Amino acid sequence: MSKKLLSLVLLALTTFGANVSQGKTQLIIESWRTDDLKVWRDKIIPVFTKTHPDIEVVFTPTAPTEYNAVLDAKLKAGTAGDLIACRPFDKSLDLYNAGQIVALNDLPGMDKFSKFALAAWSTDDGKTSFAVPMASVIHGFIYNKKIFTELGLTVPKTEQEFLAVLDKIKKNGKYIPLVIGTKDQWESATMGYQNIGPTLWDGETGRKALIDGSAQYNKGGFLATFEALAKWKPYLAPGYQALAYADAQNLFAQGRGAIYPAGSWDIAVFRQMNPKLDFGAFKPYSFEGKGEVVIDNHPDIALGLNAASKNKEAARTFLAWVATPEFATLYSNALPGFFPLADGDFTFSDPVAQEFDSWLKQGPQTFRCSYQILSRNANPNNENDLWNACAQVLNGTFTPQQAADFVQKDLASWYKPQQAK
Amino acid sequence: MVKSKRGLPIHILVFLGPAVLIYTAFMIYPLCDSLWLSLNNKASSGAGQMFVGIQNYLTLFSQDRWSAPLWNAVRNNLVFFVIHMVVQNPIGLLLAGLLATRIRGAAIYRTIIFTPTILSVVIIGFVWKLILLPSWGISRALFGIVGLSGLGDYPWLGTESTTLITLSLMSVWQNIGIPMMLFLAALIRIPDDLMEAARVDGASSWTIFWRIQFPLILPTVGLIAVLTFVGNFNAFDLIYATQGALAGPNFASDILGTFFFRTFFGYQLQPADPFMGSTVAGVMLVIILVGVLIYLFGWQRRLQQIQF
Numbered sequence: 139m140s141k142k143l144l145s146l147v148l149l150a151l152t153t154f155g156a157n158v159s160q161g162k163t164q165l166i167i168e169s170w171r172t173d174d175l176k177v178w179r180d181k182i183i184p185v186f187t188k189t190h191p192d193i194e195v196v197f198t199p200t201a202p203t204e205y206n207a208v209l210d211a212k213l214k215a216g217t218a219g220d221l222i223a224c225r226p227f228d229k230s231l232d233l234y235n236a237g238q239i240v241a242l243n244d245l246p247g248m249d250k251f252s253k254f255a256l257a258a259w260s261t262d263d264g265k266t267s268f269a270v271p272m273a274s275v276i277h278g279f280i281y282n283k284k285i286f287t288e289l290g291l292t293v294p295k296t297e298q299e300f301l302a303v304l305d306k307i308k309k310n311g312k313y314i315p316l317v318i319g320t321k322d323q324w325e326s327a328t329m330g331y332q333n334i335g336p337t338l339w340d341g342e343t344g345r346k347a348l349i350d351g352s353a354q355y356n357k358g359g360f361l362a363t364f365e366a367l368a369k370w371k372p373y374l375a376p377g378y379q380a381l382a383y384a385d386a387q388n389l390f391a392q393g394r395g396a397i398y399p400a401g402s403w404d405i406a407v408f409r410q411m412n413p414k415l416d417f418g419a420f421k422p423y424s425f426e427g428k429g430e431v432v433i434d435n436h437p438d439i440a441l442g443l444n445a446a447s448k449n450k451e452a453a454r455t456f457l458a459w460v461a462t463p464e465f466a467t468l469y470s471n472a473l474p475g476f477f478p479l480a481d482g483d484f485t486f487s488d489p490v491a492q493e494f495d496s497w498l499k500q501g502p503q504t505f506r507c508s509y510q511i512l513s514r515n516a517n518p519n520n521e522n523d524l525w526n527a528c529a530q531v532l533n534g535t536f537t538p539q540q541a542a543d544f545v546q547k548d549l550a551s552w553y554k555p556q557q558a559k
Numbered sequence: 560m561v562k563s564k565r566g567l568p569i570h571i572l573v574f575l576g577p578a579v580l581i582y583t584a585f586m587i588y589p590l591c592d593s594l595w596l597s598l599n600n601k602a603s604s605g606a607g608q609m610f611v612g613i614q615n616y617l618t619l620f621s622q623d624r625w626s627a628p629l630w631n632a633v634r635n636n637l638v639f640f641v642i643h644m645v646v647q648n649p650i651g652l653l654l655a656g657l658l659a660t661r662i663r664g665a666a667i668y669r670t671i672i673f674t675p676t677i678l679s680v681v682i683i684g685f686v687w688k689l690i691l692l693p694s695w696g697i698s699r700a701l702f703g704i705v706g707l708s709g710l711g712d713y714p715w716l717g718t719e720s721t722t723l724i725t726l727s728l729m730s731v732w733q734n735i736g737i738p739m740m741l742f743l744a745a746l747i748r749i750p751d752d753l754m755e756a757a758r759v760d761g762a763s764s765w766t767i768f769w770r771i772q773f774p775l776i777l778p779t780v781g782l783i784a785v786l787t788f789v790g791n792f793n794a795f796d797l798i799y800a801t802q803g804a805l806a807g808p809n810f811a812s813d814i815l816g817t818f819f820f821r822t823f824f825g826y827q828l829q830p831a832d833p834f835m836g837s838t839v840a841g842v843m844l845v846i847i848l849v850g851v852l853i854y855l856f857g858w859q860r861r862l863q864q865i866q867f
Contacts, residue, residue, distance in 0.1 A: 228830070321717050323807050324827070377693020379717025379808065389694055513828035516835070518624055521828035522805065530809055535719065551624060 162194045163452040166219030168212070169197065170205035171439070177472040185468060186459055193452045213238045213444070220447040221456065224269040224440045226258035227509050234261070234268040239442040241266045245454060247461025254342070254503070255479040258437035262511065269440035270460045271479035272469060274505075276494045277333040277434040280400040280408070282393060283416040285313050289396075293420040297366065300423045304373040307396045315373035317395030318532075319381025326528035327521075329399040330370065332434050332506045334422050335363035341432035341504035349511055351555030356542035360507075364538035366425070368531050379533050391415055402475040402494045409474070409488075419490050421497045435503040437479060518548035594844075597837035608834070615838040625835070629842070631810055632818040635723055639814055640791040642727035643734075648783055650731075651738030656768065658739070659746040669743070673736035680733070684800035687729045691715045716801065719811040726812055730797050734790070738783045745776040778862050785854040792847050795820060815843050 167178070178197035186195060198219060200208045206229060212218035213233070222239060224230035233239045242248060243266060248256075251271055259269035281293070289310055294300040307315040320326050339345070339359030347353035353360065375381060375389065390398040391411035398404070400419070408415055424431050441460050443453050459465055466478030467485075474488040477495055486492045513521040523545045530536035536544070550556040597616070602609040619625045654672060658665045675683060690697045699711030715725040749772055757767050773780075795816025798806055804826045806813035821829065823836025 228828070321714075321807065322803060323805055375694055376712040377714040377717065380691065380693050380714030381717075382688070385692060385694065394694070509828065514830070516825065516830045516832045517628075517822070519826075519829035522826065525805065526807070526809055529807065533717070533808060535809065548624075 162192055163449045164194045164196065165221060165449060165453055165456055167195065167197045167221045167223065167441070168205075168209055168219040169199040169223035169439075170202040170225075171223065172199040172201055174473060175199055181472050182465070182468055185464070186456065190455065190459075193456065195456060213446075216446055218444055218446070220444050220449050220453045222269075222442045222444055223272075224259055224442045226437045226440070228514055230259055230269060230440070230442065231261065233442070234266075238445055239268050240445045241268050242270065242443060242457065243267055245270065245461065246458045250461065250480055250482075252481060254505075255437065255481075257510065258505070259440045259442070269442035270457050271437060271440045272460065273439050273473070273476035274435050274437050274479050275475065276402040276477060276497065277329060277436070278400055278402070278419050278421045278494060278497065279333075280390070280398045280404060280417050280419050280490070282313075282390070282396050283418050284393065285396045291396075293418075294423055295420075296424050297369075297426065301369060304397070308373055314375040314389060314395035315397065316370055317375060317386050317390045317398045318370070319375075319378050319383065319386045320529040320532045321380050321385075322383045323525040323529040325383055325386070325399070326367070326532050327508075327524040328506070329401060330367050330532070331363055331524060331528045332436075332508075333399055334366055335359070335507070336432035336434050336504045337422060337425055337428055337430070338362045338366065339507070340429075341502045345504050345507045345510075348507055349555070351553075351559060354556065354559055355546040355549065356539070361538065361542045362425075364527070364531055364541050367528060368538050371532055371534060374532065387411065402477065402491065405475040405488060405490050405494075406473070417490065419493045421500075430501040431497075432501065433497045433503045434505060435477070435498060436505045436509075438476065512549065512553065515552045518551060520545070520549050523548050590844075593837045593840055596833060597841045600834045615834055616841070619835065619838050619842065628810065628813065628818055629839070632813050632815045633846075635812065636792055636794075636814045638723055639727050639730070639794065640788060642724065643731060643787050643791055644784065646728065647731040647735050648738050648780075648787065651735050651783070652742050654735070654739045655742035655746055656772075658743055669739075672739060675733045676736035678733070680796040681800045683729065683733050684797055687732075688716065688801055691725070693717075717808060719808055722802070722808065722812045726798060726801065729801070730794070733797070737786070741779055741783055742776060745779040746772060749775050778859070781854060781858040781862065784858075785851060788850045788854075789847055792843060792850070815839065815846075819843065 175197060183195045183197065187193065196219075199205075205223075206225075209218060209222065222233070224233070224239070230239070234241070248267060248270065251267075253260075253264060255271050255274075256267045257264065259271065260267045285291075285307070286293070289306060291303050291306060294303045304315040307313055318325055318329060336344075339348075339353070339362075344353055344359050348355070348360070355361070375386075375395070381389070386395075386398070387404065387407055388411070389395050391408050393412075393415060405419075408417060421433065422431055441457060443450065443457060447453050461480070463478075463480060463482050463484070466480050466482070470476055470478050470484060470491075471487055474486065474491040475494075477491075477498075478484055484495065486495060508521045508524050513519055527536060527541035527545050531538055531541045546556070546559075550559060598610060598612060599608040600611045600615060619629060654668075658669055662668075693699070693712045693714055696711070698715075702709075702711035713721075715721050753771055753775075754767055757771055762770070792815060794814060798812055798814060798817050799820065802812050802817075804817055804821050806817040819836060819839040820826075822832055822839050825831030
C-alpha cells in the first residue's frame, strides 16, 4: 500500500520534473554509495551539467546491503536507471553475461585505463570491458604520530624494522602496538594477508600464477605470508579475539594504539571519529630477500551502462566524462581514501590520502588475490576460507602451514587448474 | 420446532476465511515453494532450473564439504538448546515460584525480568558485546572488583570454546521472561485449597511444590520445552547480530539458522545458492517436525490420559 503510494508520488514527481526540464534528457545513476549522495548532487553533477546543459543527471543510491537484490529486481522489471554502479569482479560479470549491461570497449577514454585497472570489470579473457573504473582502495598502515614522537620511533621500512618498532611499543607498555581484531575475521585477511602479502608473492605474477594453477596457497610466497602474519600475534591488544572491526577503529581513534593495519577508506573514518587525531601512513614493509614492495590497489567501484537504457547516447557522453582526469580529481578529492584508477598525476587535499597515492608511483601494484575467478564457488568459498584461516593464524588456533593447507585443499576441491598439485 | 437439518454453516467459513487465506498466502505457500525449490537445481544449460528429486539432500548428507558444516551446525544447535533447557527453564520456574508467593514488589520484578524479551535482538547483541568487550567493557571493571581482572580481558566471544556458551547465556538472559510468565500463570491457577489442605496435613513447602504444584503444571512444562525447542532450532538473529553470518571463530557458533542464511543468500564473495539453501531449510523443518511430534504423541497425549 505505502509502496504503491510512494511510486505514485515518484511518478508524479518525475513527470513534473520532465515538464520543467523540457527537452532535457534525464540520466539516472544506480549506486550503493548512499554516503556519497551529497557529494554527487552538490559537487560532481553540477560540473558536468555546466558543459552539458541538455542532460540532467540524478543519483539514486540504495543501501549497500540491499543494492544487489534491489538492482536485480529493477533490472528484471526494466525499471533500473541508465547508469549502474558496478561492484568489482563476478557480480558485475554476471550482469554482463546476462546481457543487462553492455560492452564499453569503444567508449572514448577507455584506452587510458591500464589492463590492470580494467580487470575487475572485464571478461575472464580480458578482451571485453563493461564498466568505467571510478575508484580503488589501497592497503597500508596508519600510525599515531604523537605516539611515534613520544617513544622516539621512526617509520619502519622492512619487516625487521617493523617488528623492532612493535617490540619497543610493547616494552613501553602504555599503548597497544598493533590494533587489529579477529572477531569479524575479514580484517585479518584483508588488512593483514592482502596488505603485506603482494610483496611476498610478487604481485601480479603470483596472483595470476594462483589462477593458472602454477602457484599454490601452501607454497612459496602465499605460505610465507601466513608465516609473516603469525608474527603479529604477540603485539595485539588483550582480548583481540573478541574485538570487532569498529572496536579496533575506536581504539585507534582514541589514541590507545600506535599502528593500525588499514584500508585507505579508514582515513575518512578516523577524520570523522576524532578530528584531533594526528596520524600518518606508511606503506607495507619490505622483506629480506624480496624485491620491491608491491602495493595492494584494490578496484572498488565502476560505472556501467544499462542495456535497456532509452538514453544510451547521453549515458555514453556522461561515461566518457567519468573516464576523464577531471572527474577522477573531483571524485577522489570529495571522498578521501578512494583513488582514481586512471593513469595520471592527481593531487589530493588530504595529506594522508596523498601519502597513500604516492606509493603507487614508487613500485608495482596488484589487487586482492582471491577476488578474480577463485571465489566463484559457493561452498567452499575461497574468500571466506581466507578470512577464517587468517583469523585463526592470528588467534593461534592454526599454524601458518595448517592455514595454508586448509585454504589450498578447499580451493583444489573444485578449481580444476589447482587439482593434482 | 427443532431444526434438525442445518444448511452450510456459513458463519464458520466466514470466521475461518481470513485466517486460512492469510496462512495460505504467507505460511503454507512459501513453505511449499521452499520445499519445491529444494527439489530443484540449476539447469545444466545455465539458465533456469530443473527438477532433480532428492539429489540436493543426498549432496547435503553425503559430500563432506556440505555434511561437515551441517553436522557442526546441528551439534551447536543441540548445545544451544540444552543450555536453554537446563538454565533458562529451571531458573524461569524458580523465578515464577518466587513471584507466586506474592513477595513484596512482585509486579516490579516481573516487569524488569520480562523487559529484555521485548527488546530488539540487535540491541541485546550490541549491549552484550559492549559489556563483554575486552578493551573497555563493563565486565572488565566488574571482574576487577572481585580481583579477577584477568578474566575481564578474556575474549568470551572470540574463542572457540566459549563463544557458543556465551551466546546461549545471552539468549537465556533475553528470553527467560517467557517461561517465567507461563509458569507463573500456571502456578496461580492452582486452587489455594489444595495447598492449604496439604499444609494442614503437615506437608513442607518443598513437598507441596513437588507433590502438588509441579504435577499440576506439567502441561506447561511440556509446552515450554517444545516452545524452547522450536525457538532454538529456528534461532538466527542473535548469532547474526553478534557474530555475523560466518558465525565465528571457525564456525564455533554456527547454528542451522546462520548456515541456512549463508547458503541461501550468499555472503560477501560467496555466491547465493537458493537450491542448497532450501535444502538446509528442509532439513530444519524435518528436525523441528520430529521434535514437535515427539512432544505431541509422547507428552501431551499421555497428559490428557492422566487428566481425564
